[in-house]
Amino acid sequence: MSDRALPTRRAQHRPSPGMLASLALLPLLFVVPLLIGDDFVFHVFITICLYGALATAWNIVGGFAGQLSLGHAIFYGIGAYTAGLLVPLGISPWLGMLGGAALSAMVGVAIGLPCFRLRGPFFALATIAFLQVIRLLALHFTGLTGGAVGLMVPLQTGWEWMIFFERWPSLLIAFGLLALTLGVTAWLRHARFGYYLVATCEREPAAAAAGVDTLRVRLQAVALSAALTSMVGTFHGMYLTFIEPEAMFSLAFSVQIAMFALIGGIGTVMGPLIGTLLVVPLTELARGWLGASALGLHGFVYGTVLVLIVLFVPDGLVGLFRRAPAAGGAEERGETAGSAAPASVPAAPREAGRRRIGEPILVAEHLHKHFGGLAVTQDVSLTLRQGEVLGIIGPNGAGKTTLFNQLSGFLAPASGTVRVRVEGEGFIRPATPHAFARAGVGRTFQIVQPFAAMTVLENIMIGAFHNHPGRAAAREKALETAHAMGLWAQQDMEARSLTIGGLKRLEIARVMAMEPRILLLDEVMAGLNQTDVQRAIRLVEAIRDSGVSVIAIEHVMQAIMALSDRVVVLNSGRVIAEGRPQEVVRDPVVIEAYLGEDFVHAHSA
Numbered sequence: 001m002s003d004r005a006l007p008t009r010r011a012q013h014r015p016s017p018g019m020l021a022s023l024a025l026l027p028l029l030f031v032v033p034l035l036i037g038d039d040f041v042f043h044v045f046i047t048i049c050l051y052g053a054l055a056t057a058w059n060i061v062g063g064f065a066g067q068l069s070l071g072h073a074i075f076y077g078i079g080a081y082t083a084g085l086l087v088p089l090g091i092s093p094w095l096g097m098l099g100g101a102a103l104s105a106m107v108g109v110a111i112g113l114p115c116f117r118l119r120g121p122f123f124a125l126a127t128i129a130f131l132q133v134i135r136l137l138a139l140h141f142t143g144l145t146g147g148a149v150g151l152m153v154p155l156q157t158g159w160e161w162m163i164f165f166e167r168w169p170s171l172l173i174a175f176g177l178l179a180l181t182l183g184v185t186a187w188l189r190h191a192r193f194g195y196y197l198v199a200t201c202e203r204e205p206a207a208a209a210a211g212v213d214t215l216r217v218r219l220q221a222v223a224l225s226a227a228l229t230s231m232v233g234t235f236h237g238m239y240l241t242f243i244e245p246e247a248m249f250s251l252a253f254s255v256q257i258a259m260f261a262l263i264g265g266i267g268t269v270m271g272p273l274i275g276t277l278l279v280v281p282l283t284e285l286a287r288g289w290l291g292a293s294a295l296g297l298h299g300f301v302y303g304t305v306l307v308l309i310v311l312f313v314p315d316g317l318v319g320l321f322r323r324a325p326a327a328g329g330a331e332e333r334g335e336t337a338g339s340a341a342p343a344s345v346p347a348a349p350r351e352a353g354r355r356r357i358g359e360p361i362l363v364a365e366h367l368h369k370h371f372g373g374l375a376v377t378q379d380v381s382l383t384l385r386q387g388e389v390l391g392i393i394g395p396n397g398a399g400k401t402t403l404f405n406q407l408s409g410f411l412a413p414a415s416g417t418v419r420v421r422v423e424g425e426g427f428i429r430p431a432t433p434h435a436f437a438r439a440g441v442g443r444t445f446q447i448v449q450p451f452a453a454m455t456v457l458e459n460i461m462i463g464a465f466h467n468h469p470g471r472a473a474a475r476e477k478a479l480e481t482a483h484a485m486g487l488w489a490q491q492d493m494e495a496r497s498l499t500i501g502g503l504k505r506l507e508i509a510r511v512m513a514m515e516p517r518i519l520l521l522d523e524v525m526a527g528l529n530q531t532d533v534q535r536a537i538r539l540v541e542a543i544r545d546s547g548v549s550v551i552a553i554e555h556v557m558q559a560i561m562a563l564s565d566r567v568v569v570l571n572s573g574r575v576i577a578e579g580r581p582q583e584v585v586r587d588p589v590v591i592e593a594y595l596g597e598d599f600v601h602a603h604s605a
């Protein structure tokens, strides 16, 4: 995402060469036809603007939200029909445009609600199914839509009716719609909403853990995209002065819009327009030269270009202009410069060494969870107190992660409750991951979940947005957290290039940027070398000393012994022991179920 949807720290004041070139060339879309003054040229440029706007609007769902919609013609058709049906009633298409946009946004949400549960090809197929249903309904209700015969838009000319004798006003409107969609996408790319969309697209659980209401974000995206698509549909209907279900709700048209974006580069602001700029003139010029003998040629042109793009520039045409990634080796620089050591966790409210364990802050009671016939959590109760570190240990498959999932809203217990104390509200019972995040519960994942295509800083910003909705404030908070977590030197690196130790720290940094009161750590020491384990222990100590209460699942007993105030031992989904670490490791039940005699001998030697 650093090079695609969001800028890196260095890049943010310096747009990419592709972006600059596209912006400089943008006014030419309006000026060139005016200078040439030829009807065909006007038509080609109006078509470019319209398809560019449609592909840009599609990109909000297809690119930023990562949901391959092949049903976007639904919104285009709604826009055209809403205005087309209102004009005979004496209502201006400008009002029809707004009405169509509102209706499309609602239809988008109604379709999105069931479809967003589906992934990959199933989502795409579901959008096609909805498109076909709406097309058939439009063909059936002939009284409303004109059926297969279609509707002629009454030929009233002038700005009020959006129909003109001259070509330039149509070009102006098409250009305006293109500028509007580009403007909305450019805003989105830099706003919290855009970060949330990309995070949701890349790793939904990690986004949810960072407090993102992932379904809501997707629905907002589809509503926005549908409204913009519908506005273009309204104008195109008026421009063609004829609307019919087969053309307005066409699958081929939906695929075409998606293809322009794919060719140019999805998840980028200018990519969809660049794709359109390449393909539409090629097609229109070929049609102009070859005339009727070139019927269906556009399909051949699209197919050829798409195959070439997939083979040679899989990221789309904007990939050609992309700047080289930030200089490699920053991780090593960070390591050797010693800046990777956890500096401090900011704003420690009380002195280390004088910790006082306070009132209960998270209480789980009688949790039960089954997966089919397997009872994974059996009557588990535990209490975390303010300022405490509670260790959870147990053999593989004991149910530790399943318990964590219930303590953070990722799994609903079959029975039992999880309550969290919130300042001024007393104990509440959150139900979803983002509700837990709002209540101040942050968590990491056993298998690290970085947003791989974002920079380290952008990853941390996803957490920082939780309490700092503005981009500048979130960035400030993320920088502060990166420094505290020893990730300062790596802040501009793409997360995917971090070492395992760096990824584990990033996982904690993203949660800490949310400023949680309760931190759930799922095996953050696993796979680390001895030096990194020591660093991680110091980091968790610093977090604890800053006033955050911690529950840590861990197999690294050195860390459990150093950090835990109390330890809960799980085996086969049940709590088999609980107490101070020194007592628990001597418990024969724990030795038999988990630690083994070797551990006892090693520590008594």
Ligand SMILES: Nc1ncnc2c1ncn2[C@@H]1O[C@H](COP(=O)(O)OP(=O)(O)OP(=O)(O)O)[C@@H](O)[C@H]1O
Residues within 6 Å of the ligand: 371, 374, 376, 394, 395, 396, 397, 398, 399, 400, 401, 402, 403, 446
């Ligand atoms: N979604 C699921 N569906 C079916 N079974 C599951 C699911 N998630 C976990 N399990 C099973 O539940 C049991 C407990 O898994 P869990 O991951 O909670 O254990 P754990 O104590 O965290 O193990 P480890 O220390 O290896 O991470 C395992 O037998 C696992 O295979």
